[in-house]
Amino acid sequence: MTEGEVLALLDEQRTMVCATHGPRGWPHLMPLWYVLRPTGPGDAPELWAWTFAKSQKARNLERDPRATVQVETGEQYHELRGVMLECDVGLDRDTEAITALGLEIFTRYAPGGGPLAPEAEEAVRGQAPKRVALRFVERHRATWDHRKLGGVY
Numbered sequence: 001m002t003e004g005e006v007l008a009l010l011d012e013q014r015t016m017v018c019a020t021h022g023p024r025g026w027p028h029l030m031p032l033w034y035v036l037r038p039t040g041p042g043d044a045p046e047l048w049a050w051t052f053a054k055s056q057k058a059r060n061l062e063r064d065p066r067a068t069v070q071v072e073t074g075e076q077y078h079e080l081r082g083v084m085l086e087c088d089v090g091l092d093r094d095t096e097a098i099t100a101l102g103l104e105i106f107t108r109y110a111p112g113g114g115p116l117a118p119e120a121e122e123a124v125r126g127q128a129p130k131r132v133a134l135r136f137v138e139r140h141r142a143t144w145d146h147r148k149l150g151g152v153y
Contacts, residue, residue, distance in 0.1 A: 001143035003044065006083050010036055010071055014109065016047065019068045020060035030057050032069075032134075035104050047085070047136040050101050058091065058132050065089050069136060074146065077153070081145040085138045092133035099128040 001009070015031045022028035036045040047069065051058050061067065067089050072082030092098065102124035106116055116124075 001081070001083065001145050005145065006141075006143060007036070007045070009073070009081065009083060010047070013071045013073055016049070016069045016071045018049070018057060019070075020057050021064045021066070022056070022060060023063075028056055028060055030055075033105050033109055035101070035108050037104075044138070046138070047087075048101055048104075049134045049136070050098060050105060050131045051134060052130055053093070053132045054130075058134075061089050061091060061134070065091070067136065078146050078149065078151060081147060082143065084142045085136065086140040087136040087138055090135040090137065092135065094133075095128050098131050098133045099125055101133045102128055102131065 014033065016034050017029055018032050019027045019029050032049040032051065034047050034049045037048050038045050057067075065088055066086070068084060068086050070082060070084045072080065074080035074082075103116065103121065106120055106124050107113065110116055110120065
């Protein structure tokens with residue numbers, strides 16, 4: 001997939017599956033809502049998410065700050081497309097930064113893309129002290145788009 005196709009897929013899809021290294025050596029897979037944040041002119045945006053600081057994925061990332069994330073779509077084989085990113089993951093514990101990220105996430109997932117209802121904003125502010133922000137820094141990428149196969153497999 002081209003860079004534009006990857007960005008369009010990440011923009012249109014809603015959930016990424018995040019794989020971290022679990023405490024017993026097995027992959028730990030969990031769904032996350034995410035946002036794309038710009039990094040600079042001409043640079044690809046980064047994926048950001050948040051999670052509870054005491055969650056297994058946060059503890060896994062404290063121990064080993066690597067994750068593989070996948071965003072995919074399609075029901076039938078000829079429709080499958082997706083992106084898999086191997087990432088270094090930074091954890092941010094600054095409550096103001098976490099609040100801003102939470103508001104950004106909730107706005108993205110709100111019906112019609114926002115604005116947020118006051119009770120939703122209050123919920124984000126209440127959760128932020130218990131959460132960490134996750135910054136996914138891409139190191140390697142694999143993509144697929146079976147729609148381009150033209151029925152030849």
